[in-house]
Amino acid sequence: MVFIMKRKSFIALMLVGGIIITSIPVHANAMSTVVAEAVTKESVQNNSTEDTKLQENLTKIITEIKKKVTIPTDCTKFESNYYGAEYGKGTQWNLNWYSEKGSHYFNVVCDDNANITYINDRDYDKNDKQEPINYLIKELRPVADAFIKKVVPDVWGHVTFQNATYVGYYNNCYQFEYVRTENGIVMPDNTITIQISTADKKVKQYNANWLFGLSIPSKDVKISKEQASQKIKKQVTMELKYLTKWSEDGKTRSAYLVYAPSNNYIAVDAKTGEVYTSREQWIETSKNDSAVQDTANESNADAPSLTKEELAQIKELKSLITKEQAIEKVVKNKYLLMDANIKAITASLSGYRLYGNENEKQYVWSISLTDPRVPDDSKNDYYRASAHATVDAKTGEILSYRSSVKNADQMTPEELEKAKTKLSKEECAKIYEAFAKSQNEKQFSNTKQSSVTPDYIYDYIKEIPVYGGYTFGYQRVNEGIPYADNYFSGSVDSISGKVFDYRKNWDTAIKFESPKNAMTPEQAFNAYIKLEGYELVYEINTVHKLVKGGDINGYIENSYSMDYQPRLVYRTNINPNTISPFTGKQLDWSGKVYAPELKKSVDYTDIKGHKYERSILLLRDLGAGTGELKFRPNDVITGKELQSLAEKLFYEATRDDIKLKSSSGITKQQLAKYSVQILGYEKFATMGDIFRCGYTDDAKIGKDYYNYVAIAKALKLFGNGQEKAFQPTAKITRGEAADILIKVLNSSSR
Structure with missing residues (x-):
């Protein structure tokens, strides 16, 4: 082709x-x-x-x-x-x-x-x-x-x-x-x-x-699982690092320690013992061309403006720097790339509460800088620079900066001449570090360089991309252990020697778990490799082939094909891939010990022949199972238990104003109200004294529940609607709750 x-x-x-x-x-x-x-x-x-x-x-x-x-x-x-x-x-x-x-x-x-x-x-x-x-x-x-x-x-x-x-x-x-x-x-x-x-x-x-017509290799295993794990061990480094978790009330954050593999994917050929670190293979016969990695320009959106009331309060805080002072922090900074034609500048002030520290409010100047000149296409003069910055209104620290950069087509002859003597990666790193330290030396001193990559492409020479700068990443460390959620990052233009991108994310209130008594990386690997997901599988290696032909009037004639090659390997498809450095147990995304869900094919052992067996099984199949082998259908259900089941079925059940938090048993009238609230019929239940239930024990129904019970009766949630008495204060069993939740689900609009 x-x-x-x-x-x-x-x-x-x-x-x-x-x-x-x-x-x-x-x-x-x-x-x-x-x-x-x-x-x-x-x-x-x-x-x-x-x-x-x-x-x-x-x-x-x-x-x-x-x-x-x-x-x-x-x-x-x-x-x-x-x-x-x-x-x-x-x-x-x-x-x-x-x-x-x-x-x-x-x-x-x-x-x-x-x-x-x-x-x-x-x-x-x-x-x-x-x-x-x-x-x-x-x-x-x-x-x-x-x-x-x-x-x-x-x-x-x-x-x-x-x-x-x-x-x-x-x-x-x-x-x-x-x-x-x-x-x-x-x-x-x-x-x-x-x-x-x-x-x-x-x-x-x-x-x-599915790949039809694929030739599958035979089951010719010559490498044992233990031998493969030893090969993987030589290629994988277990890294100790911090991740973030929130408190149950969602108000505070802390950094907890995990061990995670340096390479999420690694496989060993079960026949040859060859180690694979990728399942994508590119074969290109051209000598001059190479894959171009395109780095998208990112820009920070303007922070939202404050209301008049908020601005009035901010004016009372005399410690905040003025708009003019904030702009000066940016335009007069010797490290930042600032086009000489940038003349139009706007700034707005924003204030917001900090996550995890609700008592503290941060104020930020959001500054936009542009070149207001009208492009002149007749002279091929169309490049117009722009930049955006945010500045801490209390400290004057530059929090972020992003500026446009020119490519070769937009440069003057003088600029093109200067581009021939670009700065090295090391020189650009020194410039970036000097700028970062000038903004917050204390925080930057607690980081470690984590990445260096080429940034924007400003030209091509014989179809080979020429990069115009470097992007640097610095992760926060605590006792030498990286915490990726806090970082400094940005880019330096290697032509001008100026910073054109700068960002940071830093939590001053975070609490770090101590690494004392953490296991060694070798111990961590031994625990990791025993987890479910390291197994013998057939996998597909995709081979991309590009054969370049001749040049036809500025175009290149290419022949491209893709081949799928199945291979038998031992593969580390372990998920989640984090373990506790203290216990070796697998951890989930929240830092809790990972517990695989009970398979839905497992039936509860105590519901066979029960009146509500089918409703209980439907509840389980819909994803609202208990994760236990026993359902206890005849036990009274508590508010917390009912809430846990309902949240798995209904988005409305997650509303804070209707959540059931009681550890006591739920009554029929309480469940009637809760069901009607989930269904979204609350506005009808609060319309006044317009409903009649018609039960012989109407007088026993609580005033706050009466209309809800009437709507529940009309929907036949508690029977067929022909019952004489309601028994509003009777406790609901777990089996009854399952049956009613299914009825509520079938009454809701989907």
Whole structure:
């Protein structure tokens, strides 16, 4: 496959190459064919703009697809898109059936051999209607299995069921996940997911991230798991570092210690023992060109302006520097890159509370600087400089700065001449450090350089990028241990020797955990490598090949291909990958000991034959299980327990003003009010004395609960609505709560 690519556009190819390997089609440069007749009578029309072979292939594809899937009867319209084998991806067909009024769409994506990779059945009319949750995961699993057997029969026998989850409150589906398995070994890079409606058992979506026709290596394992771990040990360094966690009330932060591997991905070939640190391989035969790394220019948005009331209070704080003083801190700073033509300057003052220290308020001057001259295209004079800065209004410290920089096309002959003698990386580092120290020497002295990368590209010489500066990163350290959430970073222009980017993030109130008694890196590795996720798998190594041809009138003719190479490896796919340096236990993102969720296929041991067994299992399948083997259906449910279950089902349940925090049992009238609040019917319940429940014990219902109970009765949340008495102060059991939560869910709008 050959295509024409402009000079300097290699990065664009790289980006595209990273996108198109997904199973979703890329809608670009497609040739479209349209069939006007109903799908029951497809006969592809001849089109003078399209190849006859393409039409023949479409006929074959439609015929094969209809053997595997059933097209909805109301989807009588049809059109298709064809995607050629571009950028190493195989041929794809995108087939679309849709209803006359355009509310129902049935989409199928397949390759040229009619191997289906994607199906989506979207009925917008049906989505507007309330659909109940009728089925359990175990009742729909056979539907998913049968669908795979029919749609991709050759794949069945090469997949293993992984798990199933309720994927959406709005689409009301369970998603079933399968992973490719060859020779008894999983291949995580190839998966199948199927979404099935819990209302009517219909398949709503199918997605196969699958490489068809792939030759799988034999199970010829010559390296043991222990031997592989020793090879990994030589390549991986366990790094002790700080991460941030919040207190339970969300008001304070602290830095806790973890050990984490220096390389998140590393694998060892199970046959040869070769160590891999990447699954992407680039092969380029050109001698002159190289991949261009594009660094996007970032700019800080203006901080929001204060209200008149806030500004009035700020004026009372005589210690704040003035607008003129703040501007002077920036424009007269000898280290900053400041174009001589920058004349237009605006500044606004903002104030806000600091996270974790609510009693302290920070005031910041936000300063914008621009060149107001009108561009003169007739003289090719179009570059206009701009910059933005923030300054601490109490201390005068520059908190951030960002300035535009010129590329070679925008430079004067004098500037181009100066660019021939750029400063070295080390010289730029000294300039940046001097500037950072001039702003806050105490904080900067507690950092360590963590990264140095080339910054913007200002020119190309023989298609090789020429960088105009360097970006430096400095992480905060405590007792020599890095804390990545606090840092100084920025860039220095190696042509002018000026700082054009500067940022920092620093928490003065953070509390650091002491590293005393932390284990050694070797001990940490031994604990890490034992975690679940280090296993023998088949994985895909993607080989990108670019062969450059001759120069054609300023364009380069290239040939690009992509090859997928499966290999059998021991791989560190451990997640989360952090462990405690004191206990060696795996930690989650919040710093707590990681506890894998109980698989949904495990049934509770104490609900068999119970009145509310089905509701309890539905609750579990929807993701609101307890994580325990016993549900205790006859125990009275407490406010905290009910709140924990409800938050997993309803966003409204997270409202602070309705949260249940009691450790006591919940009454029927309390649950009635809570249910109505979750459903969003509160405004009706507070309309006054307009409801009548009609129970024989109405007088026993609390005044604050009466209207809520009436609405709950109308919704049949506590029975069929024909009950004589309500028993408002009776305690709710856990089984009853499960049943009512399911009814609330089916009464809500999705």
